[in-house]
Amino acid sequence: MKLANTIIIGLATATLLILGCSAKPSVSEESLGLRKSDLYTESNATRGDQTKYGTSVAGSGHKIPRAFQDAPPMIPHDTEGMLPITIDNNQCVSCHMPEVASSMGATPVPASHLTNFRPVTALSKDGQLTANGAVVTNTSSEKQEDISIKSTDGKLSNARFNCSACHAPQSEGIAVENNFKPVFTSKDGANKSSWNGAKMLEGLNTAEGK
Ligand code: HEC
Ligand code: HEC
Numbered sequence: 001m002k003l004a005n006t007i008i009i010g011l012a013t014a015t016l017l018i019l020g021c022s023a024k025p026s027v028s029e030e031s032l033g034l035r036k037s038d039l040y041t042e043s044n045a046t047r048g049d050q051t052k053y054g055t056s057v058a059g060s061g062h063k064i065p066r067a068f069q070d071a072p073p074m075i076p077h078d079t080e081g082m083l084p085i086t087i088d089n090n091q092c093v094s095c096h097m098p099e100v101a102s103s104m105g106a107t108p109v110p111a112s113h114l115t116n117f118r119p120v121t122a123l124s125k126d127g128q129l130t131a132n133g134a135v136v137t138n139t140s141s142e143k144q145e146d147i148s149i150k151s152t153d154g155k156l157s158n159a160r161f162n163c164s165a166c167h168a169p170q171s172e173g174i175a176v177e178n179n180f181k182p183v184f185t186s187k188d189g190a191n192k193s194s195w196n197g198a199k200m201l202e203g204l205n206t207a208e209g210k
Contacts, residue, residue, distance in 0.1 A: 055080075063191055068182040069182065070193055
């Protein structure tokens with residue numbers, strides 16, 4: 001009796017499997033993705049919004065409002081021939097370093113770009129990680145004593161060399177609308193940086209400061 005039951009269940013499962021395999025697919029290709037056309041068509045409808053970077057030349061006076069207080073401003077001018085930035089070719093500095101900026105009509109890099117925030121990290125003889133000579137467990141500490149805030153004496157901090165890591169040219173054609181409305185903490189925050197002096201210490205954990 002037990003064996004017969006097992007055989008019946010086995011047969012039923014096999015029938016279901018065969019039926020399942022021969023059933024027509026119920027999901028159409030057109031409904032699979034967001035593009036609403038089959039996977040073999042490349043028409044304008046499937047290409048989406050094109051990226052159109054601004055072409056206004058540097059010096060035209062065009063500025064793009066900041067996304068939030070002290071956000072890296074977007075590049076408002078054409079960057080044709082300037083990117084990618086390489087060790088031998090960084091045209092950005094030839095207009096934006098403070099010593100040349102005013103003669104080029106450009107905004108000089110702010111104080112933060114002339115500051116070294118990186119502590120001197122090293123391994124001690126017994127294999128412990130040190131920052132500015134003191135033993136630390138990791139180098140991403142937010143404690144003030146583990147952070148170095150040193151002027152680079154007017155030289156661009158190496159951490160800021162690759163401008164396009166933070167500053168991007170803006171493109172037209174909105175893929176996804178941005179509904180974020182910034183509240184600026186300084187009056188001219190939409191087009192000016194305020195992050196310098198004592199402000200650079202804000203948010204650092206100084207409670208345990210030594
Ligand atoms: C030929 C000079 C020149 C070069 C080269 C240049 N810029 Fe500019 N940049 C300007 C000027 C002038 C402005 C001010 C706005 C304007 O008049 O277009 C400006 C504005 C900006 C701003 C906006 C500042 C703000 O407060 O809104 C950013 C960011 C910027 N440039 C980044 C860059 C980066 C990054 C590069 C290199 C890829 C670069 N620039 C290369 C001249 C230059
Ligand atoms: C690690 C990210 C980062 C890099 C790299 C970087 N910037 Fe910035 N930049 C910022 C941020 C954030 C701000 C706004 C806050 C501030 O002033 O520090 C800013 C502000 C600026 C401003 C506006 C200054 C003002 O007073 O309104 C200019 C111009 C600028 N950067 C140019 C450059 C240029 C040119 C380079 C490359 C030589 C560069 N930045 C590299 C993050 C960066």
